Amino acid sequence: MSNSNLNRCILLIDDEPDLCRIVKVTLERLKGWTILTAYTGQDGFTIAQTQPLDLILLDLSLPDGNGLEWRQTLKTNIVTRSIPVILFTASNPADPTSTDELGGDGADNIAGVILKPFSVLQLADQICTQLHW
Template sequence: MLPKRILVIDDEENLCTIIKISLEYLGGWQVLVATSSSEGLLLVQTELFDLILLDVVMPDMNGLVLLSALRINPVTRTIPVILLTASTQPVNSNESAQLGVAGIIIKPFDPVDLPNQIKVLLRWE
């Protein structure tokens, strides 16, 4: 069975590195990283993913705006999306439910527990 493919879209490069290491070594998944919303948008048009981990606050395009664009596209509308957000940044639960968010992971999170959090949210395994 092929490993799950995950796209991480977050402008914090160091955090992306930590997430990538955590998910590849502890989760056994293949991880690609985009450090901007526009880069992430390009990747989802050329690659297939089982999950997108999406930062909410980014400089070039808000994560929720990007998620809206993903939901409009027939190719990307069914990809599960988990939002990454700092606890001080409120995420509107009505808006996230309307956009089909699979879950929310609050920063900072434990990289050792991250694969388990994802498995629980998506009911993987």
């Protein structure tokens, strides 16, 4: 067994507590990853500045702002800018194969898009594929 998937720490920023709980339990059981959750962009941003993260799963519709705006905040902060972000959304903001419409500028930290509804059992594989883990 490879050690590359061990000790991963992922932050899920989503305002749906049930979804957060399902993702957290599934990924922790399937992969042994640590899953942190935040229900607002501000809480997520605060956690991202204080915890070493391997990935942020970011919902696009949050109670305190658009997920793309929070992604921009993460991207421009010296502490959080290198953390990859996978957008986690029910509305397809763009073609998932292209992040140009999402404000991609070459040095972007959008690692991919996972559309809801998703299969929670396939989520870990989608993350691993998009991040080349």
